[in-house]
Amino acid sequence: MSAPSLLLEVGNTQIETVETLLQVGRYLVIFLAARALAELMVRLGLPTILGELVAGVLIGVTGLHLILPPAVHAELNQGMLALIGNCAGVSPEAVATIYDESFPSLEATAKLGLYALLFLTGLESELDELMAVGRQATTVALTGVVLPFALGTAGLVLLFHVPLFPAVFAGASMTATSIGITASVFGELGFLRTREGQTVIGAAVLDDIFGIVILAVVVALAADGVLSAGPILQLVLAAAVFVGVALFLSRKAAPAFDWVLDRLRAPGEVVVAGFVVLGLCCFVAEAIGLEAALGAFAAGLILSASKHTAAIQQSVKPLVALFATVFFVLIGSSLDLSVMNPLNPDNRDGLVVALFLLVVAIAGKVAAGWSYLSKEKTNRLVVGLGMMPRGEVGLIFLGLGSQAGILSAPLEAAILLMVIGTTFLAPLLLRLALSGVAAPVDGTAEQAA
Amino acid sequence: MSAPSLLLEVGNTQIETVETLLQVGRYLVIFLAARALAELMVRLGLPTILGELVAGVLIGVTGLHLILPPAVHAELNQGMLALIGNCAGVSPEAVATIYDESFPSLEATAKLGLYALLFLTGLESELDELMAVGRQATTVALTGVVLPFALGTAGLVLLFHVPLFPAVFAGASMTATSIGITASVFGELGFLRTREGQTVIGAAVLDDIFGIVILAVVVALAADGVLSAGPILQLVLAAAVFVGVALFLSRKAAPAFDWVLDRLRAPGEVVVAGFVVLGLCCFVAEAIGLEAALGAFAAGLILSASKHTAAIQQSVKPLVALFATVFFVLIGSSLDLSVMNPLNPDNRDGLVVALFLLVVAIAGKVAAGWSYLSKEKTNRLVVGLGMMPRGEVGLIFLGLGSQAGILSAPLEAAILLMVIGTTFLAPLLLRLALSGVAAPVDGTAEQAA
Structure with a gap:
């Protein structure tokens, strides 16, 4: 049954054919499942990313075994193997x-x-826009990062005796706020341009920066498996310098980028030039011991001041629609939700951990709403609920942590349930909280700025 | 020096880091080199695809050894290995x-x-548009496929004693016409909307269809390594039926696709729906023994009648700008042009083959210009020269043939020189042929149709 002996019996062209069929087939299964569930979620008024996750769960190790990362060591779907074997x-x-x-x-x-x-x-x-709501957004973001992180990590260690390292990682995964989901729900309800809406978006951006820095530190530390002050400080410093340089460059380097881009004449120049900056930032971040993901975010910050930003966004969106979908579906596919089956008594402990994470994740962010510094009348509950959905950012944490092999299967599942729960509940609770409030007219937009 | 023993000494996180650095770094090298040379080509009035090819040659096995497909068994650039080794x-x-x-x-x-x-x-x-110039385009296309294919294959077998199978493949690689390059040169000179221009474009589209069918047959036959009438007929039939069904569906299925697309609400629906059709066609083509590449072309034909065609094109272009560049650079990188070094007497035979292919490739297409059926005064030389550049289609042949392991290194290099030569000479000769002719005014466009 070893790989070489099996493949020696098969011709080169047959291997090519199987490879092509598998690669095309996997994309097809991923896109069809993700799209079907995303459409369902849109019709339920829920974020589409939930659909992509659930699609992954349905076709992955928990469900049909069609998309199965080799690391999970499960049996592939026999029907699929037979179908493709027959073709080739x-x-x-x-x-x-x-x-x-x-x-x-x-x-x-x-x-x-x-x-x-x-x-x-x-x-x-x-x-x-971030600078305009800067002070309020900063306090909200800081509270929304510190509270879930501290409560989550401490609770996991003290109450559930989880080892320090996975506990820190789980805590870190609760710091994120999904800009995309928050912005789309506020937009849909007509509250995006209010002071509350602007503050939440500003705080979500800051959360992303904090979160990705924490992520870079945590993943780098995972290499050593120990938590000691020296390397942490060094990494935090490196990450802070990296983000600082990126913010500085977003003011200064964008004109140079535009100058170069204006001189390029071969077609496709916008997307390729954007990807070169993206690649450079990813390479530097990874080379100095941080995460390439931090570099990707920094590259976006740097080019956000370019006059070609809209064109770059336009050309990156199809890539995100295709490949970020693959990312989210793969996360869902690798998670074995059967460890959360409440009918099995062995799973009760894991379920309690999941419930604990969900409660801390909600309470920590809602409490952040009350850290809002303002003398004007403010709907603090709306701010807090707006910070709640972890969405794609929480999933990125989960994906990288699971790749690094830090998390146990029940803890992975608990984090996933926390991410799904907050992402699922935020739009529902926000609609409830805002149901008594009349949607503001357009004029409030200027008032907010 | 064996792989497992080497990697056992290295931590998992270090392997991740090296992998990320290599993957990001390879893209960076590819994009920077391809872009630099594409910009040079644009300024010289030459097709950008030549730049991508030459970039591949410069950073590949002929040049810097930065991008090196494992199949070529050459030493990787030591500086690159040391740099990335140091980082991780x-x-x-x-x-x-x-x-x-x-x-x-x-x-x-x-x-x-x-x-x-x-x-x-x-x-x-x-x-x-193709139907409007249909009859003329068909004769030009057929002559332009049959002449180079027959002359090339026969010449290689009879004059140079090349085995039948590689000879057929080389002959097939000479049938193509690059729509993109021809259209851009005609457009630049203001001749795209003339009768000659329209006919050449129409013939180039037909060439693509003929060429991809020939390709599908040749590659499928490569699996067996024998040329016998039965399987050839069977594959030609399968390919003809496949293209026929695609042409039929482009009339009939596009409305159904539009109906579905109009009902999708989750964002990114256009590109994902387009890719699902692309994936289905690739899967079916590969599953019935043809090439997935034929399926990709058929998917495009099917959706060319959709009312969302422009939006799909828009979202596919960034993917082409990024990943087709990777495809062309990889072709250039895997070719060892040192087998064409004229200073080495051993290479003389290969150079003579390359020269032969180039002459047949030019003569065969120029002769196709005289097969133009028309009573009106026609610039037959312009039609013939317009059919000359092999460009990306010739390279696709080369890439697939080299993957299938059909071609010897000198024959591969000879085909590359033929593709480069025709792609390089076509714009120059077309400009010469048109230099005496006044650029037509816009009115000729209607006249042409």
């Missing part, structure tokens, strides 16, 4: 071997999607 | 191992680029 004239066992061997290229595509998504998030950060 | 704290030998192991994901991206490019080519095929 090879045995199902050989198909399974080629499946595992060709899976890394799907994971590489998912990573490309992650970088493209963070690049887009950085590009969409309106630094100027 | 691993030995250069371990970096080389991870380089080879992670290369398939770059090749998968290149294949994605190839499919996206053929999808776009199909999308841009104006079936109605």
Whole structure:
């Protein structure tokens, strides 16, 4: 059953055929499932990202075993293996071997999607608008990072005796706020341009910066497996310098980028030039011991001041639509939700941990609403609820932590439930909280700024 | 020096870091080199695709050894291995191992680029315009396919004693016409909307269809390594039926696609829906024994009649700009042009073959100009020269033939020189041929139709 002996019986062209069928087939399954569930979520008034996650769960290790990262060591769907084996004239066992061997290229595509998504998030950060609500947004963001992180980590260690390192990671995964989901719900309800809306968006951007810095530190520390003050300080410093340089460059380097871009004449120049900056930032971040993901976000920040920002966003969006979907579906597919089955008594402890994380995740962010510094009448509950959805950022944490092999299966599932729960509840609770309030007219936009 | 023993000394996180650095770094090198040379080509009035090819040659096995497909078995650039080894704290030998192991994901991206490019080519095929110049375009296309194919294959077998199978493949690679390059040169000179221009574009589209069918047959036959009438007929039939069904569906299925698309609400629906059709066509083509590339082209044809065609094109273009570039650079990088060094007497025979292919490639297409059926005064030389550039389509042949392991190194290099030569000479000769002729005014466009 070893790989080489199996594949020696198969011709080169047959291997090519199986590879192509598997790669095309996996994309098809991913896109069809993700799209079907995303459409369902849109119709339920829920974020589409929930659909992509659930799609992954349905076709992954918890469900149909169609999309199965080799690391999870489960049996692939026999029907799929037989179908593709028949087309190419090879045995199902050989198909399974080629499946595992060709899976890394799907994971590489998912990573490309992650970088493209963070690049887009950085590009969409309106630094100027952020400065306008700066003081309030900063206190809200800080409280919303510190409370869930401290309560989550401490609770996991003290109440549930989780080892320090996974506990820190789980705590870190609760710091994030999903700009995309918050912005879309506020926009839909007509509250995006209110002072509350602007503050939440500003705080979400800051959360992303804090969160990605924390992530970079946590993942780098995972390499050593110990928590000691020296390396932490060094990494925090490196991350702070890196983000500081990126913010500085977003003021200073964008004109140079525009100057170069204006002189390029071969077609496709906008997307390629954008990707070169993206690649450079990812490379530097990874080379100095941080995460390439931080580099992708920084690249977006740097180019957010370019006069070609809109064109770059336009050309990155199709990549995000395709490859970030692959990223989210792969996360869902690798999670074994059967460890959360409440009918199995062994799972009760894990379920309690999941419930604890969810409560801390909600309470920590809602409390952040009350840290809002303002003498004007403010709907603090709306601010807090707006900070609640973890969405894609929480998932990025989960994906990287699970890649780094830090988390136990029940803790992974608990984090996923926390992310799903907050992302699912935020739009519902926000609609409830705002149901008594009349949607503001357009004029409040100027008033807010 | 074996792979597992080397990597056992290295931590998981270090492997991740090296992988990320290599993947990001390879994209950076590819984009920077391709872009620099594409910009040079634009300024010289030459097609940008030549720049991408030459970039590949410069950074590949002929040049700097930065981008090196594992199949070519050459030493990687020591400076690059040392740089990345230093960043991650691993030995250069371990970096080389991870380089080879992670290369398939770059090749998968290149294949994605190839499919996206053929999808776009199909999308841009104006079936109605094609019908208007149909009769003339068909005779020109047929002559331009049959002459180079027959002369090339026969000459290689009879004069140079090349085995039948590689000879057929080389002959097939000479049938193509690059729509993109021809259209851009005609457009630049203001001749796109003349009768000659329209006919050449129409013939180029037909050439693509003939060429991709021939390709599908040749590659499928490569699996068996024998040329016998039965399987050839069967494959030609399958390919003809496949293209016929695609042409039929482009009339009938596009409305159904539009109906579905109009009902989708989750963002990114256009690009994802387009990719689902692309994936389905690729899967079916590959599953019935043809090439997935033919499926990609067919998917484009099917959707070319959709009312969302422009939006799909818009969202596919960034993917082509990024990943088709990877495809062309990888082709250039895998070719060892030192086998064409004229200073080495051993290479003389290969050079004579290259010269022969180039002459047949030019003469065959120029002769096609005289097969133009028209009583009106026609610039037959312009039609023939317009059919000359092989461009990306010739390279797709070369790439797939080289993947299938059909071609010897000198024959590969000879085909590359033929593709480069025709692509390089066509714009220059066209400008010469048109220099005496006044550029037509806009009115000729209507006259042409």
